[in-house]
Amino acid sequence: MARLGLTPQRLAAEGAELADEVGFDRVTASALAQRFGVKVASLYSHIRSTQDLKVRIALFALDELADRAAEAVAGRAGKDALVALGDVYRDYAREHPGRYAASRLRLDPQTAAASAGPRHAQLARAVLRCYELGEPEQTHAVRLLGSVFHGFASLELAGAFSHSLPDSEQSWAWALDSLDALLSARSTGG
Known part of the structure; x- marks a missing residue:
């Protein structure tokens, strides 16, 4: 086992790869052990269960996604x-x-609070700063952004937009334009 360099972090990263290949719902400790060519028992010195593995994959995905989001919005406004x-x-x-499906895994409150989840909310609030929304409007807006972004992505992944025109790229641009217009109209600064 030592020669494989198994660690909880490595198991989460490889579990994320497995999730992309077979689907998050099909990730198990057994399937991951097969990837490493070890017995499942060898993993249990690093993870407690398949559920623990899934939580670790979710945390991995949330971190990875937050890093990408922070890089993408840096220096941008409006x-x-x-x-x-x-x-x-x-x-x-x-x-x-x-990984995206893993990032949507419901976490217990303590784990969620310690995850990159709050960072995602902070990034959304940073994006919303230029719209000058007061509270509770800013919280509503954070939830609206999450609903639109995640709803669109989930439906698109499920193939919901692949059977009609206009194509999803046009609908995505329209959705973002509409969000901007709505947020601008609700701004307290204008």
């Missing part, structure tokens, strides 16, 4: 930042469908 943030979520879902 609609440019809004589009960059939305594109990160959509692109991540298309590039890493298993």
